[in-house]
Amino acid sequence: MIGIGFIALVFVGLVVVVLAWVAGAYNGLVRLRNQLENAWAQIDVQLKRRHDLIPNLVETVKGYATHERETLEKVIQARNMAVSAKTVGDRAEAENVLTGALKSLFAVAEAYPDLKANSEFMRLQEELTSTENKVAFARQFYNDTVMTYNTHIEVFPTNFIATMFNFGRREFFEVKAEDERDAPAVKF
Template identity: 50%
Template sequence: MVIWIVLAVVVLLLLWVIATYNGFVKLAVNCDEAFSTMDVYLKKRFDLIPNLVETVKGYAAHESETLKAVTAARSAVGNSSTTAEKLENENILSGTLRSLFAVAESYPDLKANANFIELMEQLKAVENDIANSRKYYNAVVKKFNVKCRVFPSAIIARMFGYEAKPMFEVSSEAERENVKVDFGTSK
């Protein structure tokens, strides 16, 4: 009788380990999918930036420091090797884009340029998509991180090498402000 009880406990424990492990696998896949979704929108912005820089360059050539900062931040994003590094560099890129928008404010001819207006509309749409995908990514990562930290699933997380994933967070007060992409071009 005791053997059956011990065997039942072992089977139940084994089933719990399997279910918990499978839960981690599903959440990890969801995190990867959420990051990939966000990454698609970040790539769209990444590809849009050279066109934006070139358009601004034609009107504001003496603002080369700002243009160089945007280009350098874009390169840093492209050279990121880890998720955490990419998220940090994306925050820096967002900050340099703010500087570029501030420069553009000083040039009425630039703000009236049809190419610039179209690029800004595209950027506005991409920024909205990025914001939504960041929310989704952070929600999925939150679920994963909670499961990694609560008892008893934290034991399984450690056994199988699951660690908390980085949230997409802004790193400074300046970056907490909205990116201004509307230059009064709407009619």
């Protein structure tokens, strides 16, 4: 009699321990997922800010650099593409193109001393450069979080919890800038 009671007690104890672990692991995953959502929101804020700054920049540059219609149009086109992109992958692609277009715009601006001295242009350049950095840093944090999250849902034994409650893998926000994509050709 005592034996059965004891076994029942041990069994109940085990169930409680397992349940507590499941709850802990589940909460951990939820916390990570929320952190992930927040990290993504931060990238989003910066990308939106960049989209908002570009029309101002284009207006300012137009007044000085009248011969650079092509470059300006490319920037606007890239911006509109980025605004309308839907998935994470598409978005990353479009933002890359936009980064490249902006780079060439700032390179063109080097040839116009009046433009470079314009205080509004200087302000916009600092804001855009910093926004670019902010996108990069927010992306960096997002990818770190994705990495931790993906590791968590794949390793034993949390992977059981992940499949049980439908925690899916997340995509990285990859950036391969044009000059990064073509590996530098080294010749001797």
